[in-house]
Each structure stands twice: as structure tokens, then as C-alpha cells.
Amino acid sequence: MSALLEQIAHCVEFGKINQQSPYPPDMKGQPGADELAKEALEAGIRPEEVLSGGLVVGMQKVGVKFRENKVFVPQVLMSAKSMAAAMAHLKPFFASGAIQRKGTVIIGTVAGDLHDIGKNLVSMMIEGGGWEVVDLGVDVSTEKFIESIEQYPGCILGLSALLTTTMVNMEETVREIKAKHPDTRVMIGGAPLTEDFKNSIGADYYSPDPQGAVEYLEAV
């Protein structure tokens, strides 16, 4: 039973989506996260175990390797794809309430900024960590963030910016969120951001890599 979960975690870590998928080359022809998740559920493994013992473990491993520069964006994307393939089998259990997410994270790229690669990576890692992710997309206005906070009480916010020129908008968004919803936690990320910037704009957490966001969510 746990061997199956280990296999799922391995598929997610190395981005093996399903049996047909040619990636990674050394796993060609083998079953992927898709088939193995189905098999696990059919074998009577509880869905939450598939999530926590398979998907979360695999995503955590690839997240750490990404932080350590052992893998790059393409590998993480393939991992996320294989996670999504397995997650599809878990969807009915989320819908029925048989398994619960750890909470809701609202994520988006701030106003004026169209960059979404980093935001998408973080979004996938967080989902792979067992959280519900509401992705508002790019060029998201402060009003839209605030509306979403009201729609998902108790959510945690993730803001992204890639441009030095839009980091200023990030400051404004954080300020308005904190004024209206002082208890809402706000994480920020993006290539030019720093811990100093986080402190100066009053955000709660900054991580230079997606895994840091997952770890922060676990901690709070």
C-alpha cells in the first residue's frame, strides 16, 4: 500500500503524468501519477493519504530541488502537471467533503503587471501542498483582491510582481488590504523583491522560492 504512495510521489517528483507521456525518458512506458492514483483509490487507500502521502510528498521534493537549483522551471511544471492528473481523481472527494483542504489561498499578479510564470509556479506548489488555490490571474486590481478576501473568509493572500515599476502597486494593494482586513495574511513574491521590501510595505511573508510559500502556509 505505501509502495503505491511512494510510486505516486516519485511520479510527481519527476513529472511522470501518465503511461503515454514520454517524459521523463527513463520512465517511458511506465504508469504515471494518473494511473497510480486511480489504482491507489481502487485498492482502498484513503484519498487523504493519496494526497498527503503521494502528491504533497512529491511536490515538496521537487520544490526543495528547485530551491537548490537542482531542477528548473520545466521540471516543476511537469511535476505540477502530473500532480494535476492525480488530483483529478481526488476532486470528487473534495467536492463531497470526504477530504478537506488545509485552507484557501488567493493568488494574483498585481495591477499593471502581466507576468504569470512565477505566480503560476507558486500556485501549483501550494495546490500540491494540499491548499485550495483561487487564482485571480494577472493585472489584478486592489478592489478585486479585496472582493475575493470577502468571498473567502480566512483566506491567505499571495501577491506577485516581476517589475520594479509594479512593485509600487504591490505596496498600495498591501496597504489597502491591511487597512480593510488587518488580520488577512499577505505573502509576496517575484524576482526583484526582497525581505526589506516586504518589511517596508507591511506584508507578512516573502520567499525567494515557491517552496518557502508552502512552508510558510504550513507554519501559520
Next chain:
Amino acid sequence: MPDFLQALKDRKVLVSDGAWGTLLMDEGLKAGVCPEIWNKDFPDRVGIVAKKYVDAGADIIETNSFGGSRIKLDHYGLGDQAVDLNARAAEISRKAAGEKVFVMGSVGPTGKMLITEEVSESQMFDAFSEQGIGLEKGGADLLIMETMTDLQEAGIAVAACRENTNLPLVCSMSFETAGEGQFATMMGITPAQLAEAEFLENVVVLGSNCGKGTQEMLGVATQLRKETTMPLLIQANAGIPAYDAGEMKFPDSPDDWQTYINKLFDLNINIIGGCCGTNPGFIENIRRWVDETYS
């Protein structure tokens, strides 16, 4: 107009320009507005930026077309104007450049990834083709595929511009540090992999722009120079920006760059300019140091 390839051969170092986005903001461009629409709405303001770099002594200036692919313009509902906006971008720079300064049409990444299948190879090819066609039509002398991180996307951009234009092509990627003394783009491409790319026969210059600061860029330039004898372009950022009183400030000032530029001379870098955080002051200095060193 002199021939670019001849100039590349004859002159020890060609000076290119610096950042455009921040200078356009000085002219009133707001974050969230499509910079390329300014080629149509405010050509004079775009022209001011181009002229500043000509006046600073650049041998090569770029164009306001970094995000000018249909794939990026679509976000603003401007995709159908791709050829026109790129042509205008080149016209504006051409007018500022006159007949002595080269116009290097800027082609940035699409922001979409092939690996996630959010964009297909043929969509990318078509988008880069339109961009190249527009820039050539507007009078560009050469094209630069810049800030690339994916070798496959860079290859498609090169192929599209090779097939659809007669212009010399430059391919420049953005590297980050990936462990001690190691560099890779966010997609995991190393300087050595760029130097061995399959599309090399279709480009005349390789290079690196953006990234972190000059220290890191020297590492990238050193590795590229070790791997290839091809002409190289280097455009670094003015350091890593720090937040100060409501705005992001890049730490380097033009006078901080002398040692760095001298090291680029030692590495036989052929085209030197700046990227984010630089301004005409940097280019004036580079011009002067090039002239003092090679006159």
C-alpha cells in the same frame, strides 16, 4: 547607412543603449499601459527616449517593441496591430538614429510556455514573424531576441525572423545564478548551452542581458567567451534594485561601471550597453571609455 556586419568586424566595441521602460515612464507612461501603443499614440515621447541614447553616443539603439508580439499585445486587445506597432517602433528609432546609428529591433519573449502547451510552436512562430516583418518594414538594421530564457522559444524566434526578414540577428538570454559560479536561465539553460545552440548558423551575435547585476554578468560573460568565438553582446542591469521611499532604486551609478566595463573589454565583448536601471548617463560613460581605450 553603414553595414552592420562590417561595423561589427571593423570596430573593436559597439556601444548599444540602456533601459527604455523607465525612461518612457519619465515621459508619462503608466504601469499597466501597453508600452507599444505609445508608438502610435505618443511617437514623439518614444522618440525622445531614442534620441537621448543617440545623443549619449550609442552606436546602436533599440526599439520600443520588447512586448510587441501578438501574444503579449492580445492582453490589451491590440494583437491585430502587431505588425503596425512594430513598424512604428522601428520608424521612431530610425528617425532618431539618422544614418549613422544602427537600429536594433527589440523582440522579447512571449511570456507563454511551450512546455505547458498554453501556446503552440506555430503560434509562436507566427507571432515572431509578424514582429520581425514589422520591425524590418519600419527600418530596423538588425534584430535582437532578448531576455530569452527558453532555448526552444529563442530558436523559434530566430527561425521566424530568419525566414521572414533579411536582417542580421542577435540572440541574448537572461541568466541567474544557479549555485556557486554556475549560471542558468530560469528554464535551466546554461551559457554553454546557448553557445552550442542549433540555431547558431542563423545568428551573428550571441549575448546576455538583464539578470542580476554586473558581478553576475561578468561571470556569464566569462563563461560565454570561454565557449564561443562568436561576437558577444552584454547588457547588465544597474545592480539589484532596493526599495527606498516609495520607489525602487537601482544601486549603481554610471561612474561605478568603469572597472566592470574594463573587464568586458578584456573579455573581447563586441557590443556593450545596459539593461534595467541604466540610463543615458551609463551610455555616455561607456562611449567615453570605449573611445579612450580603442581610439
